[in-house]
Amino acid sequence: MKKLINDVDFMLVESLDGFAAAHADIVTLGEAGQFVQRRTLKPGKVGLISGGGSGHEPLHTGFVGFGMLDAACPGQVFTSPTPDQMLAAAQAVDTGAGVLFIVKNYSGDMMNFQMAAEMVGCDNETVIVNDDVAVENSTYTTGRRGVAGTLIVEKILGAAAERGDTLAALKTLGDSVNKATASMGVALTSCTVPAAGKPTFQIGADEMEMGVGIHGEPGRRRVKLASADDIAAELTDAILKDLSLKRGQEVLLLVNGFGGTPLLELYLMVNAVRKVLAGANVKVARYLTGSYVTSLEMAGCSVTVSALDAETLTLWDAPVHAAALRWGM
Amino acid sequence: MKKLINDVDFMLVESLDGFAAAHADIVTLGEAGQFVQRRTLKPGKVGLISGGGSGHEPLHTGFVGFGMLDAACPGQVFTSPTPDQMLAAAQAVDTGAGVLFIVKNYSGDMMNFQMAAEMVGCDNETVIVNDDVAVENSTYTTGRRGVAGTLIVEKILGAAAERGDTLAALKTLGDSVNKATASMGVALTSCTVPAAGKPTFQIGADEMEMGVGIHGEPGRRRVKLASADDIAAELTDAILKDLSLKRGQEVLLLVNGFGGTPLLELYLMVNAVRKVLAGANVKVARYLTGSYVTSLEMAGCSVTVSALDAETLTLWDAPVHAAALRWGM
Numbered sequence: 001m002k003k004l005i006n007d008v009d010f011m012l013v014e015s016l017d018g019f020a021a022a023h024a025d026i027v028t029l030g031e032a033g034q035f036v037q038r039r040t041l042k043p044g045k046v047g048l049i050s051g052g053g054s055g056h057e058p059l060h061t062g063f064v065g066f067g068m069l070d071a072a073c074p075g076q077v078f079t080s081p082t083p084d085q086m087l088a089a090a091q092a093v094d095t096g097a098g099v100l101f102i103v104k105n106y107s108g109d110m111m112n113f114q115m116a117a118e119m120v121g122c123d124n125e126t127v128i129v130n131d132d133v134a135v136e137n138s139t140y141t142t143g144r145r146g147v148a149g150t151l152i153v154e155k156i157l158g159a160a161a162e163r164g165d166t167l168a169a170l171k172t173l174g175d176s177v178n179k180a181t182a183s184m185g186v187a188l189t190s191c192t193v194p195a196a197g198k199p200t201f202q203i204g205a206d207e208m209e210m211g212v213g214i215h216g217e218p219g220r221r222r223v224k225l226a227s228a229d230d231i232a233a234e235l236t237d238a239i240l241k242d243l244s245l246k247r248g249q250e251v252l253l254l255v256n257g258f259g260g261t262p263l264l265e266l267y268l269m270v271n272a273v274r275k276v277l278a279g280a281n282v283k284v285a286r287y288l289t290g291s292y293v294t295s296l297e298m299a300g301c302s303v304t305v306s307a308l309d310a311e312t313l314t315l316w317d318a319p320v321h322a323a324a325l326r327w328g329m
Numbered sequence: 330m331k332k333l334i335n336d337v338d339f340m341l342v343e344s345l346d347g348f349a350a351a352h353a354d355i356v357t358l359g360e361a362g363q364f365v366q367r368r369t370l371k372p373g374k375v376g377l378i379s380g381g382g383s384g385h386e387p388l389h390t391g392f393v394g395f396g397m398l399d400a401a402c403p404g405q406v407f408t409s410p411t412p413d414q415m416l417a418a419a420q421a422v423d424t425g426a427g428v429l430f431i432v433k434n435y436s437g438d439m440m441n442f443q444m445a446a447e448m449v450g451c452d453n454e455t456v457i458v459n460d461d462v463a464v465e466n467s468t469y470t471t472g473r474r475g476v477a478g479t480l481i482v483e484k485i486l487g488a489a490a491e492r493g494d495t496l497a498a499l500k501t502l503g504d505s506v507n508k509a510t511a512s513m514g515v516a517l518t519s520c521t522v523p524a525a526g527k528p529t530f531q532i533g534a535d536e537m538e539m540g541v542g543i544h545g546e547p548g549r550r551r552v553k554l555a556s557a558d559d560i561a562a563e564l565t566d567a568i569l570k571d572l573s574l575k576r577g578q579e580v581l582l583l584v585n586g587f588g589g590t591p592l593l594e595l596y597l598m599v600n601a602v603r604k605v606l607a608g609a610n611v612k613v614a615r616y617l618t619g620s621y622v623t624s625l626e627m628a629g630c631s632v633t634v635s636a637l638d639a640e641t642l643t644l645w646d647a648p649v650h651a652a653a654l655r656w657g658m
Contacts, residue, residue: 006557015593188332262384263386297591
């Protein structure tokens with residue numbers, strides 16, 4: 001295993017210390033690194049909290065800041081954070097308007113966030129993200145997995161919370177954005193979880209995993225490596241089939257790298273996907289391209305399409321100042 | 330070779346088309362994709378032009394925009410752009426105040442930019458970046474290589490050009506920033522140039538290349554994989570030896586991923602390097618962490634330290650709106 005680490009057991013805490021130092025203008029680290037918190041809270045604003053296993057950076061810690069999350073709870077690599085972490089985060093960021101948990105649909109995260117929601121002493125709601133159209137049920141889920149669409153939910157809800165939306169309104173909006181968002185990915189290589197020390201899965205030199213999950217879980221099928229155009233067509237067709245968009249629908253297109261794929265290839269995929277979308281009479285109003293929801297150093301990418309209306313477009317464009325997403329300020 | 334491509338021969342042009350579509354608010358593509366140009370030029374401002382082989386994205390195309398570059402000329406992967414490209418870019422972005430070429434010190438780039446400088450019909454100067462302290466002379470250079478420090482030169486000169494600095498002043502400032510900036514990198518794996526179809530170099534499962542170049546060129550020595558702390562110490566010590574900073578000097582610390590290294594590891598390296606710098610009485614005033622000057626999917630990272638004074642700190646903080654670097658707007 002080749003990684004820039006000192007000791008597998010301290011990898012997460014050392015990385016969080018570096019993150020907190022590098023972004024001290026935006027975040028502070030909760031006690032014992034249980035959570036990353038927005039440095040300046042806005043009294044009366046609903047607190048947005050997410051979290052999940054580490055190894056998907058910049059998700060979620062990189063999205064803590066003005067106009068996005070108030071706190072993120074990082075678990076060990078590919079392991080859910082504990083209810084204790086979520087409780088501590090909720091107590092830290094609730095300023096009286098309650099907290100909203102944004103949870104990717106994995107059994108461990110769901111169970112732990114649910115326990116936290118039952119124990120927390122303030123008003124709270126939970127938005128579950130399950131944008132991955134590749135498979136129903138899977139290694140770690142009942143139902144569909146939550147993947148790169150999570151960042152879109154976090155950005156849009158973050159802007160809505162910033163303008164003063166109530167907890168109930170945010171819950172409704174979040175469910176609606178999740179429903180309007182669909183993703184599917186492909187892996188060319190495996191990643192190696194540090195504590196495991198060996199690749200999560202074996203894959204042939206001429207193979208790819210269509211519909212892979214962000215922990216290297218199996219997808220729809222293991223097939224021969226195809227051209228970017230063919231991959232783009234398969235991923236995008238599956239997404240469009242799920243979303244059933246109307247002609248001329250405006251969307252946000254996120255082409256997301258899994259960690260080991262160069263930007264040169266990601267922009268080539270953008271080009272391939274936009275041709276498929278144009279052919280389906282879908283209008284790309286906004287683009288986001290980069291490695292935002294990763295699977296350590298896995299090579300491959302996911303495509304996410306999110307239908308936008310006038311309100312969600314405005315919320316997407318609203319100012320944000322987080323470590324990994326920043327505009328308008 | 331596992332890449333998200335259609336045809337090796339069209340990889341660059343398809344990727345540039347995707348890039349231009351995704352960032353149509355910031356850039357336009359020159360004829361035949363010869364260069365990427367800032368959408369809105371500022372009359373009377375010196376035009377900043379950079380370029381180099383592709384495969385280092387987001388360098389340089391991702392740095393075209395307000396407060397940074399006016400144009401970037403992308404060559405084929407790890408191959409210099411041609412003088413024709415640079416000439417076309419200069420003609421497109423000169424608004425009367427002349428153009429400044431920012432060139433990484435590689436023999437091919439140096440020769441082609443020099444030819445362009447001799448042929449271009451407007452006032453021009455060239456700033457050569459050679460921040461890599463690993464080796465004197467190398468596979469593709471006479472003298473030191475230009476690596477991740479290039480983005481710091483581009484950002485600071487971009488802000489200075491935006492406020493109206495003259496061509497002569499920019500040349501002086503650029504040389505000064507280059508001198509105040511030093512870098513060194515380490516590779517854990519090789520990358521694969523698409524046209525070659527096989528890894529650039531072979532490296533054992535327990536080895537790393539200290540002082541590697543951004544094309545996978547050999548560095549100082551091939552050694553056994555070490556801990557992040559030991560790597561941070563060796564890279565940072567070499568940099569500090571080169572810069573000879575005064576006690577309490579404020580610096581910008583850039584921990585740069587080469588393309589295949591997760592953010593989790595990069596932030597861990599930030600943590601390791603900042604401890605070395607603190608021990609040397611160097612004060613990190615600004616951090617930048619991410620995969621900004623890459624070597625396709627190579628695993629590893631580089632450390633760059635740039636000494637800041639009041640002026641360069643202000644210029645670093647000034648607003649920028651490029652695809653890969655954005656703040657203050």
